[in-house]
Amino acid sequence: MVVILAIVAAVPLANYIATSTSRTLFLSRSNDADWFATMAESPLQSGDIASLRELAVRYHQLYNTPVFVVDVDRRVIATSRSGVDVKAPDLKVALDSTLAGRLPAEPPALWPWRTGEMVVARPVVNNGRVLGAAVLRVPTEKGRDQVERGLLLLLGGLLIAIGAVVIGIVRPITRWVLRPLNDLDNATHQITRGALDTRVSTDGRAPELRRLGDSFNSMALSLHQARQREREFVADASHQLRTPLTSARIHIEGLSRLSPTARFALSDIDRLGRIVQRLSRLAGSDRPGDIEGSEAPLDLAQAVKERLVGWKAVYAADDLELIIGEMVPGGVAAELEVDDILDVLLDNASKYGAPPVEVSVTRDGTEVVMSVRDHGLGLGSRDLKKVGERFWRSAHHREMPGTGLGLAIVRSEAARVGGRVVARPPIGGGLVIEVRVPLIDDYED
Incomplete structure (x- = not known):
């Protein structure tokens, strides 16, 4: 028996x-x-x-x-x-x-x-x-070779199981009976971490568990499709914004001849246009072109210090401490959107981290490194690997306002000039986001 x-x-x-x-x-x-x-x-x-x-x-x-x-x-x-x-x-x-x-x-x-x-x-x-x-x-x-090995192992396990049952070991059998529920529990945790392609097996199980697995897979598919629609929305929105932005720039250029104030509006229009282009590239609707590199190199430390002037006032208004750390001069591609990158990092640090927030620019070999460090709860090892993915947000921050596109844009902008984004936990807790871009060799301090 x-x-x-x-x-x-x-x-x-x-x-x-x-x-x-x-x-x-x-x-x-x-x-x-x-x-x-x-x-x-x-x-x-x-x-x-x-x-x-x-x-x-x-x-x-x-x-x-x-x-x-x-x-x-x-x-x-x-x-x-x-x-x-x-x-x-x-x-x-x-x-x-x-x-x-x-x-x-x-x-x-x-x-x-x-x-x-x-x-x-x-x-x-x-x-x-x-x-x-x-x-x-x-x-x-x-x-098929893997399945064959698994079946051979199963045959050996079958012989061991017979002996185990004979001597009264029931616990492994209980675990086997509950395995479908464990699989469903593990898959649920994967979904909450953002792995929307996770599915559970529904073959060879009781009708009730099969229906539960089918419902779970349908839910996961709906979430995956919703994420795809979000990406399509970003692509469509960025495409639709280009024409009115171009028209607005033409009108404001005409006004700039009469009013010096309109020149500032032109600068904002150009910056908004660049943001729309980055959203379009991020959504995959455009193929990013090669950077010409015709402009003179940009001193990253100087650009960061100029942008921090406004941010110190913003942090002070919210009773947050902003520390300007080491600022080592270093030439980078002029196409790097320093203002936009720093805006995203400092905004994230103020919303999701904790003061003090420290900004520094250093050199590391052939790279210039812009670092923003906060003293908040930080991120786990799994979440650190996902930083910069489109529409991804940490489980601790999903109740807070945001789109999950900020760091994705930062990573896209860094990659556009041959750079990269690194997230790591510093000594003493918190989170450090590093934007590492190539140092231009012929730059003079």
């Missing part, structure tokens, strides 16, 4: 191993397919597919995974290998769903005796319109 019960218990476990391995492989390559879909958006509109084809070939060489992109008429636009047959049954099913704007169903479990490749497809979308699809043909040999 114990042997029969053990065998009955092993069946759903074996199914879980095969399904879990398949889902893990599918989800890991889904992120790559999403990236290819994003990169294919502009080439599908412009027709310039040379760079897209190069990316596909490089990805194939690196991960041994063929990839190709088709347009809405299922014509192969770019591929890493020739001979793609879009009428193959597995590809046809995936493309039917993807080109209709739906996510294809997850592939079946990776049993060792199954052969063939896994198809992972994602739609290429612009403003809600499907332009085509990015498709990966993922090899499954390693996944």
